[in-house]
Every structure is written in structure tokens, then in C-alpha cells.
Amino acid sequence: MTNMNLYSRGDKMFVILNMVLIALFTLSTLYPFIYIASLSMSTGFEARAGNVILTPVGFTLEAYKQVLSEPQFWNSYKNTFIYTIGGTLMSLAFIIPGAYALSRPQLYGRRFWNLMVAFTMWFHAGMIPFFLNMRDLGLLDSYFGIIIGFAVNGFNIILLRNFFEGIPQSFEEAARMDGANEFQVLWKVYLPLSKPAIATVALFCVVSRWNGFFWAMVLLQDDSKIPLQVYLRKVIADLSDDEEFATSLLNAAYSFETVSAAIIVCSIIPILLIYPFLQKYFSKGILLGGVKE
Amino acid sequence: MSGPVEKAGTSSAEMAVAAQGRVLAPKRSKLDRLVGHLRREWQLYVMLLPTIIWLLVFLYKPMYGLQIAFKDYSVFRGIANSPWIGFEHFETLFGNEQFLRALKNTIYISMLSLVFGFPMPILLALMFNEILNQWFKKTAQTIVYLPHFISSVIIAGIVITAFSPSAGIVNTVLGWFGYDSVYFLTKPEWFRPIFVGTSIWQEAGFQSIVYLAAIAGVSPTLYESAVVDGASRWQMMWKITIPSIMPTIIIMLIIRIGNMLEVSFEMIILLYQPATYQTADVVNTFIYRQGIQGGQYDLAGAAGLFNAVVAFVLVMTANTISKRYSRTSLW
Numbered sequence: 001m002t003n004m005n006l007y008s009r010g011d012k013m014f015v016i017l018n019m020v021l022i023a024l025f026t027l028s029t030l031y032p033f034i035y036i037a038s039l040s041m042s043t044g045f046e047a048r049a050g051n052v053i054l055t056p057v058g059f060t061l062e063a064y065k066q067v068l069s070e071p072q073f074w075n076s077y078k079n080t081f082i083y084t085i086g087g088t089l090m091s092l093a094f095i096i097p098g099a100y101a102l103s104r105p106q107l108y109g110r111r112f113w114n115l116m117v118a119f120t121m122w123f124h125a126g127m128i129p130f131f132l133n134m135r136d137l138g139l140l141d142s143y144f145g146i147i148i149g150f151a152v153n154g155f156n157i158i159l160l161r162n163f164f165e166g167i168p169q170s171f172e173e174a175a176r177m178d179g180a181n182e183f184q185v186l187w188k189v190y191l192p193l194s195k196p197a198i199a200t201v202a203l204f205c206v207v208s209r210w211n212g213f214f215w216a217m218v219l220l221q222d223d224s225k226i227p228l229q230v231y232l233r234k235v236i237a238d239l240s241d242d243e244e245f246a247t248s249l250l251n252a253a254y255s256f257e258t259v260s261a262a263i264i265v266c267s268i269i270p271i272l273l274i275y276p277f278l279q280k281y282f283s284k285g286i287l288l289g290g291v292k293e
Numbered sequence: 294m295s296g297p298v299e300k301a302g303t304s305s306a307e308m309a310v311a312a313q314g315r316v317l318a319p320k321r322s323k324l325d326r327l328v329g330h331l332r333r334e335w336q337l338y339v340m341l342l343p344t345i346i347w348l349l350v351f352l353y354k355p356m357y358g359l360q361i362a363f364k365d366y367s368v369f370r371g372i373a374n375s376p377w378i379g380f381e382h383f384e385t386l387f388g389n390e391q392f393l394r395a396l397k398n399t400i401y402i403s404m405l406s407l408v409f410g411f412p413m414p415i416l417l418a419l420m421f422n423e424i425l426n427q428w429f430k431k432t433a434q435t436i437v438y439l440p441h442f443i444s445s446v447i448i449a450g451i452v453i454t455a456f457s458p459s460a461g462i463v464n465t466v467l468g469w470f471g472y473d474s475v476y477f478l479t480k481p482e483w484f485r486p487i488f489v490g491t492s493i494w495q496e497a498g499f500q501s502i503v504y505l506a507a508i509a510g511v512s513p514t515l516y517e518s519a520v521v522d523g524a525s526r527w528q529m530m531w532k533i534t535i536p537s538i539m540p541t542i543i544i545m546l547i548i549r550i551g552n553m554l555e556v557s558f559e560m561i562i563l564l565y566q567p568a569t570y571q572t573a574d575v576v577n578t579f580i581y582r583q584g585i586q587g588g589q590y591d592l593a594g595a596a597g598l599f600n601a602v603v604a605f606v607l608v609m610t611a612n613t614i615s616k617r618y619s620r621t622s623l624w
Contacts, residue, residue, distance in 0.1 A: 011526045018423045025417070026433040029440060029498065032451050035462055039454065050465040098344030101337045108330060113341060120352045122612075123605045126597030127577065128584045129355035132372065137350070152347045182336035211444030214559045218585055229446040233563065236450050257460045264450050271442050278442055279435060283502045 033268075040064065040262040044255030062253035063262040073263070075224060076231035079143075080210060083227055086147045088205040091156070095201060099157050100186045103164035114161075121154040134219060141222050150215065156201045163197035164190060200281040207278065210271065228267050236260050362595035382595035392596060394571065395579035402575060403553045405489045411549055413497040415542060418504030419530060437498025449563035452491055453478065478564065481572040488564060488573070492557065507541040508534055544615050551611030554604045576600050
């Protein structure tokens, strides 16, 4: 298979055409990011005039100065970190012990509990009852509401439970002989063996928290508590609606295009930093997850 | 569901004790056994409890709250004390042009995503499989998976910027060819192509992982004997690779149809405007505007219930079909 000489001329054409098409698709994926990055480093005037194509025109970091000097930007950045770290830890605190218990064969009513988890993946009450419930629980406009309200996710529990079930019982026998209880077995035997699966679940949580936008927008009215995504949405919506602002900036070093591009770049950077881990664990995760009941 | 509880997982010493207990007291009642089981295994239930309570409070309690779909809900009376009005909200909905439009748009947009979005990851996976240069393959994969991890707000921000009438790259390029600038995001006829194109751009690469895994599972001996027979790569793709991954393709198709109603409305909320509602408004965005923004919780709740029930039926049907097809459940 690996020997190029085995291929006929038709094969070579096929291989080359294929590479060109993949390269085109890859570039079309990459280009919007390059475009936004270049826009964020161009002057407002050039951006407005539509002169930015590939590289920054009239290089300036004025848009970044605008973004970084805005206290609300830092505040929502901080909030995003609180929701991401707090939310992920909260999720793991629920999911790890829960999935472990569901994986134990001696659990009474195991089928029932598992069905109770799986059912939430098939049927969801929907937006309005969920919202009214959060309101009735007094969890509107609160950090805690966002962190606890989305802590558990059926898919993640099932993914981790499947992984725990795949660990042979023989691994825990030594610990059992030493009189370890369930908590100790989970902590000392299962957790060290499940690092990749737990990393996968943790990264699922991190990404959904970091990117979470809809419920943060709906549940948080107080600007001091909104995460970065909601802030970004507000900036884009406000600036593009504000004709006065737009025209007043015609000759400025920055414009609403360059400012929103700069915020986009700032909020992508953390995802890019953890991207090598994401790529490694996510593909394992989707293959582990949707397989069996 | 009951069965012998003192089976696997407990130490052999405990098992011996349990066995002995059974011999000495053969008529232990069910309750006694349960108490004994809980005394031994209480820790498992302590571990399970937080998750179960969470599910009850945050997911099952709202299901109880779905009754507002059949009630004249008032904030002051609360869900339980509001009067029942039967199917009035559903009658209102199905006489409401906006709701019917949203329903039609939901189906239309999911159809478009299915027809154009479903084949893309398969095509990509087949193409990635034909690449021999590992460095090139890895780099390309790394890049095309990336948009999956980017939030919808950012993707929408990129789309809004790129399609902007004054500064956007799309209009700049159109300008080169002498076209006038178009404010795409205010044009109803452009909304669906932009939305579907964006979701394909964002997800096709990542979705190809499933098919790549299926291709990796194809037995190499099939290819080896094909090479001996002088088959070309094109023939091997059609005669070996595609038939081998057909079960995966069919299962993914069934899942996809099962999730038809799950149009990513977050992205629609970010991209649509009143000018494009006629083609862009889907059931979930309708619910959001009527309920969360407009405060008509009962009517929006009825639309949500309708959506949830149809989605549930679709998903369960899809699961049953795929179980029969592959003899493995999806979950």
C-alpha cells in the first residue's frame, strides 16, 4: 500500500487531485480566522473601506488598546473563567461518583437509575419550563445558578460509566482485600485508570462552558455577571446598530469591525492554547460515548 | 430488577458471609435483604444521590412544569394554581401564522442541512483516507477540526463581519467582479444558504472523525488482495471502503433524522433580524421570542411541548430502527 511505484498514472492523478481539494478545504477553514486576525490589526479606516484581504493594512494595535482598556471586557473575561472552572469542577463532582455508582453491578435498581439518566437525553422539557424552574429556584442573575444549573449531562455520565464498566474487576481485588470501601476503590483504583476518560469529560465541560452563550444571555441580566460570549454579542449588536458611532469612527484608527475582530481574537486564544488536548481527547470521546446503553 | 444482589463486586469474604446468611435464614424477607444490602453498600447510594437529586430538580421538575401548556398561566398564581384550559394554546398555535411559518422553516432548514451537510463529512473522511503524506494529513485534520470548538457567538461574529455591506470581504470580492454591495444578512433569500453553509463549514471536519474511525476498522487484507488483483485506488474506494463503512453511514443518517428538530437556534438568534424572520425563524427562536422575551410563557410552553414530543418520537423511532439494523443500540 505504501509503495508509490505501485500506482498507475490514473492513481497518481487521483492522489494529486485529492490533495488539492483537501488543501482548498483546509484553506477555506483557515482563511476566516486569518481574515479576522488581520482585520483586528488594521486601521479602522482601511477596515471600513474593505481594503483588508489577507494581511493587516496600516498595521495598528489601536483596536486591542480599545478592547483591553474597557473594564467590562476584563470583567466578563474573569466571569468566563469563573463559570468555566467552577462549572467544570462542579460537573466532575457530580459525574464521577454518579457514573461510578451506575457502573456497579450490585447497585439496586441499576436499570431504573440508568434509564432515568438516559431519558434526559431523549426528552427535554424545553426552554420555557427550564427557565421558569430556574426563576422559581431563585437562580436568575447568579453565578451559582449558572454553575449548578448545567452541572450534569446525561451523555457525559454515560460516557464515563461505559469507561468504568470496561475496567476489569480484577484491578480492584487487591484494594478490596485490604478492606477498601467504595470511595477508596473509586479514588485509588478507578480514577488513576480512567485519566483519559475523565480528561475527555472535563474538556467537554470546559468547551461547553467557555462557549456557553444562550442560557447566560437569558439568565443573567446584571452586566457585572455576564461572560465573555454575552459581552461579545452585546458589543457586536450595539456597535453595528449604532450608526452614529460607526460614522464618527470613519477616520479613526479603529472601527467597530476592528474592535469586534479584536475581541474575537482575544476570546479564541484560550481555546487555541488548549487545542492540542482538545483534539487528542475529543475524538476519543465521541467514539467512546455514543456506543451502548 | 431485583435478582441476587450479593454477586460481583463484593469481596469473597463478604460473599461467604452472605451465602451463610442465606443458608441459616432462608426466609429472609425482601425488606430484610434490602436493609442488609443498604447497610453494606450505602456508599454507592451516597455517590449516586447528588446526581439523582440534580436530575430531579433541574430536568424532571421542569417536565412537571410542562403542564403550563394546558393552563392559563399567571406568574402570581404559579404553575400549580393556574387554571386548566385544555388545548386552547395548541389551537392558538396552529392558527398562528408565525408559528406555522416557524414550523415550516424548521423542517426546511433541517432538510437543507441534511441534504448538503450529511454527505460532506463522509466525503472528507474518504478524501483524508486517500492522503499518503502523514504530515499533510495531520495538519489538514488539525485545521478542519478547529471551528467545532469555537463558540457560536464568534462564528456569528465572523459571518457578520465577512458579509458586512461596507467592510466585508464577501462584498469586496463581489466588487472586483463589478457587482453591487449586498447587505446579505437583511435579505431573506440569503439567510438559509448562509446559515447552512456556516454550519457545514463549522462541523463537517469534526464530524468526519466518526467515518475515519470506521475506515480505520476496515480489514487491510481486503485492500491487499485488491492490489494483487490490480485494482486502482478509485475502485478500492468504491468497492471496499464505501461498502465497509455503509453501516456507520446509515446509523449516522438515522441519528441525524432523529435529531431533525434540533436546528442550532443559538446561531439563528445571533444571525437573524426582523427583516429575515420569514425564512429564518424556527420553532425554538419563536419560543424564545414569545416566551422569554415576550412573557407569554404558557403559549411558548405549548410550542415547546409540541417540539419536545415530536423530537422524542423521532429519536425513539430512529433508535429502534438502528437497533434493528445494527443490533446495537445507539446509547
